[in-house]
Amino acid sequence: FFGAKPEMVLLGGMIVVAQMGDPNASIPTPQPVYTRSMFGAYGGALAHSSISFISAAAQDADLGETLGLAKATVPVKNTRGIGKKDLKLNTELPEIEVHPETYEVRANGELLTCQPAETVPLAQRYFMF
Template identity: 50%
Template sequence: VITRTWQTADKMKRQRGRLDGDGARNDNFRARRYIAKYTINPAITHGISHEVGSVEAGKWADLVLWRPAFFGVKPSLILKGGAIAASLMGDINGSIPTPQPVHYRPMFASYAGSRHATSLTFVSQAAFAAGVPQQLGLRKAIGVVSGCRGVQKTDWIHK
């Protein structure tokens, strides 16, 4: 999804030219617009933007860090709920600082209770009010979906 989104952004820039909000030397407005297409706007559509979708104080954020040359293709580090979930790692028994081959390996947030502490389960308001998470014995934090029935395109950010 990410790679295709950026390919579309590049195609649209070449086909239609610069956007009004872009500067002479950058495409910052276009970048924010296309990042919103796979972060905050889907969260708004699904009624969970009060919990996830952007990097703000009080929200859950799963972050992926990339080297610029591999953006959207090969992440360097994956943070889930503030803890390292996966990262590139060489041979554990390597005797040099940069052993090869390098593979993605699960890290701290992938084990034991961290999996439950670093993620959310979303339920409807009716399910939350009826105590469904407690009845099912869910250990993850619970997020409540709200306001998704009346969402319109005008509610999106940087559309």
């Protein structure tokens, strides 16, 4: 279930989100179990367990201090040169055509076909509650 509903989310070593049943239950395993915010998602805890990305110029101008940000600030760099070519498994840019009446899909003139899926990962059964 991790891809759809993580058991717990830790941020900077603090529990931010976890699966939890009814907080008023008198037994240790109440159902249904919902994703709920925990103590790491409230108050000053969130500011101490996360960072804000800002430009190098803003970092040099001490913008985080000027704005009174509680989070630590970290400058980003080399973002203007990053593009599709830098992706490891997704560098293709085919010419996509969809026929308006038959809905046939072609990539660079080649017809794309596939059989209907029998099962779909992370589908409805993972989201009953």
